Amino acid sequence: MAAERTAPASRLPRALARRAGQDVPAALTRYRVMAWIVGVLLAALFLVAVPLKYAAGLDGPVAVIGTAHGWLYAIFFLTACDLALRARWTLRGTVLVLVAGTVPLLSFVAERIATRKTRAGERL
Numbered sequence: 001m002a003a004e005r006t007a008p009a010s011r012l013p014r015a016l017a018r019r020a021g022q023d024v025p026a027a028l029t030r031y032r033v034m035a036w037i038v039g040v041l042l043a044a045l046f047l048v049a050v051p052l053k054y055a056a057g058l059d060g061p062v063a064v065i066g067t068a069h070g071w072l073y074a075i076f077f078l079t080a081c082d083l084a085l086r087a088r089w090t091l092r093g094t095v096l097v098l099v100a101g102t103v104p105l106l107s108f109v110a111e112r113i114a115t116r117k118t119r120a121g122e123r124l
Helices: 014-019 024-056 060-087 091-100 106-119
Strands: none
Touching (some): 024 060, 060 091, 091 106
């Protein structure tokens, strides 16, 4: 009996615990695509559209790129949460990845770190 080990109790609800760990590679791919899209749009917003708005008085690029970034960030948020549940990331790691999507160029760094740790089987 001493050699027999019981599985540690999961703090996730049963439905989520059954899903956790399944389809991590697919969830990682979805997350990586959305991280790059959100990162490129945010960089374009801050490095191109905002200077055009204040230097040339063009409001159009900010409205278009800003709106696209906002809607696509919502999809990024969902894909990051999906990956976090499947790969069993910590709450801290999940929040840091989500916040990185709102800081220009930081989403690329966060994506590399998240990809490396997830592929290695480490918790973020």
